[in-house]
Amino acid sequence: MPASRKTRALLGFLVLSEAPQRRDRLCDLFWDVPDDPRGALRWSLSKLRPLMNTGGRTRLLADRERVQIDPGTISVDFHKVRMQANGETEKASTLEQAWERANHLLMENCELPNQSDFGAWLEHKRGEVSRLRIRLARHLAMSGDAAPENTEVWAERWLMDAPFDPVAAQCAVAAKRRLGRQHEAESLAEEMDRAFSEAGLDQPDWSVDPIATGVSFTPIAHELNTEETPQQVVRFAQSEDDISLAWATVGKPDNPPLVKAANWLSHLELDWEAPIWSPQFRELAKSYHFIRYDERGCGLSDWDAPEISFESFVKDLELVADAAGLERFPLLGISQGAAVSIEFAARHPDRVSHLILFGGYAAGWRHTASPEEVREREAVMVLTETGWGRANPSYRHLFSQTFMPSATADELAWFDEFQARTTSPENAVRFLEAFSTIDVRERLKDIRCPTMVIHSRNDLRIPMSSGRSLAAQIPNAEFVGLESENHLLIGREPASMEFLKAVRRFLQTEA
Template identity: 65%
Template sequence: MLKINLLGPVEVFVDGKAMPLPSSRKTRALLGYLALCATPQRRDRLCELFWDVPDDPRGSLRWSLSKLRPALNAGGRIRLVTDRERVRIETDYIDLDLHRLRDLINDEAATPDALAAGWALADQVLMEDCELSNQDYFTAWLTREREDLQRLKASLARRLAQSEDIPREDASRWADSWLDNAPFDKEAAQCVVSSRRMVGQVEEAAALAARIETEFEEAGLKKPVWATAPDRVQPEGGTIADDMDGHRLASRQKVRFVKAQDDVSLAWASIGDEDSPPLVKAANWLTHLELDWEAPIWSPLFRNLAQDHHLIRYDERGCGLSDWEVDEISQDTFVSDLEEVVDSAGLDRFPLLGISQGAAVSIEYAARHPERVTHLILFGGYPAGWRHTATPAEVREREAVMVLTETGWGRSDPTYRNLFSQTFMPDATPEELKWFDEFQRRTTSPENAVRFLHAFADLDVRDKLSSLSVPTLVIHSRGDRRIPVSTGRELAAAIPNAEFVSLESNNHLLIGREPAARTFLSVVREFLRA
């Protein structure tokens, strides 16, 4: 067993013996990045993260990998797996300290002593010897990882603060640690004040409550509501959407690869209890099986759906973890790729969820395989791309957007990608738009972005609508600026016995925090129970 420590300085041990690592900060940073990501990483993305163009990034990457191989492949087991396009660390036979920490948080039987030891482990700087001040993208990634570690510390402190198995004075100290790591968590604030009362510090509790109220008000937040009785604040019944962070979800999902009919490698993933009813989501613009879990946009929807379903997703060819260099991107390949994924997953009958252009792909699949689709759910969908329906003026506008996409997609300036972000989610916050801009850039190449737009424009399943026999639910946002709600109504009218539900939202892609997202989940669950 090989052990990697990322809390504190990056270290590698084999059978308790420290393995020598190169002094290069970038090489140690690369090791930490690959170990935490766990999934295959494209070489060009790694070059972009760690090296500047004048430094011969591909040569530097090869050098760093050569220096890591002796440590990672110790004992004759190949753990650093590389090919011409991708690099990954095989983590099945690696003991990673951060993974142990996350497993501890999920262990309901963990003792207070084990939780306290976990907190001490977490109370270190993640990859403290790996700062790269001149690599902005890596620095942003490392900052997010360290913020996630702080949330893990807060979760551990919460467990200890609410434990009935430790003295009240100790619980009070853990409540302080919880609030230190989550300063605007109302439940943490309530626990801190309540714990002071429980140890008889009534005046201190009152003063602390007043200070916390001031801090919340100055931050523009609603003040906590204080319990009148000195009881411990019990944790609320959490859900996967509330309590599981993106990294834990990414580590729990199983990512696999299947070859398409033209030998393209397709990445697909499953998450949720395999004994639960399946739910397949057709791919749409744009996805990344790993990065999706960090999305402020759709990840809450996926998290909730995974509570009571075995959720199957995949990255369509040309983006995410699937092959980017492909000969064909078209309606036919979209459908045949879906066929390959569900066959690889071993599914006989299943409900199918199609979002945006994924709706047309789902319709075509259901028309070809009516015996396999139990329910069809279409959100923000359309039966035909704009090339079949647009006016000459709209055609000129769409083609101009594609020219802009080809020239501006890969730039650090998000102006061009904002063309898409703001039509997809007009009600998103600047932070959410910024995240989606960067997500799009990391998920596909400029060339493929244009190829996708061409393929979406050519979609046409209008001739299949009247023949659908599967129970169908059509959902559409009333204020959708990318695909008008009238298109959703017409789609539902053309499918025999289809149900139609409109949502109070302006967003083509639902944002997880908006009330319409909860409505979406409610109607989908009700439909699937029928």
């Protein structure tokens, strides 16, 4: 391994990230400006090439803009452990080996104290390893056919990593009882009672034997935090033109509300388990009563919609806010949902306490595009109508790769399938046409609530200039730039954590 700590850290980041990384992003993550970041990056890559490109294989791929380690040419323990932790049919011996792999500090001696963004990314990844280790120990402890001695070992390991998980505590106590060690079981129960009480938590019910009753084992995605959030509740509201609109709430009802306007595309059930944006949704649901809905024409809402237009989008947001019984609330608008949110806030200044706009724009391409761009976009709409529902995802890739250029192959494949299951080819074209005619430029000056505009600096779908323009024209708006090229943030990227941090800080300000 290279002697340079930063070079080792760079190697670990490239291996675990899988997707191509922009050189500018790597420079910001690992080097300060006075250090000649581009020169330092070139030096580190020169040290990694002879290490990676061996046996006639080129594993380290680099051009003038991007750097990547080809994921198809290497085997990574981290990815194996994640796959095995999410599998239901793995043998006990395989899970035990996976736990041993996870029982080591990820990227040891690669910490960079002065690089806060890299530190946040590394902390997140180490947290994921810890959660995978918990998951493996839980599965082994809950295995009904394991020997009692093994059950006790894995229950104790589970409890060690998750000391305030009541099921882990119940399992550890039950395992000792099964071995006939009643006194040890009672002592552990008393110790846990004190710990839970001091932490302000309800004490576990020691009469429950989770080994006998079983606990569900469901796959997890790349998560920011795996603490359980309340299950979402889906309801339906009826529009004036007789459309059944699906909307959902998640999070404690006594938490402050946060409404997310609909954007391309959504499905309340499928995207709650998404490997892409569900981590942000789940995090928001821990602090807020999070409310979102499927736009007419997609998801769980009626697909057979007589009207799909900007005006119908605004009315649907009004319908959901009324159905949820909300008088005044913060509003989150993403992509074209930002324009819908702007119009709503301008129409109802007394109802919106805070306005958050991410990846937004004020005017669709029919108002701003050159004749050449118009022809190109209209051609895409024709391709969409003819190819959207086909098994070959190449047509839907037109959208996937511009929405999330740094997504992995698996993430793009998920998004391609998600799009196909979310709406019909006809409705996809109707949505694109509706988005093209959006124009709220004259409404920006009418916004009266505190507003924060967030935009990915290298967004390939909607350029950052659109976000800057929004912030410049909305009175007293705050602007936050994120180090990402994704129009839709991916849960695993550091920019996703920065987005959540900015939202939480902003919503704490007085309206």
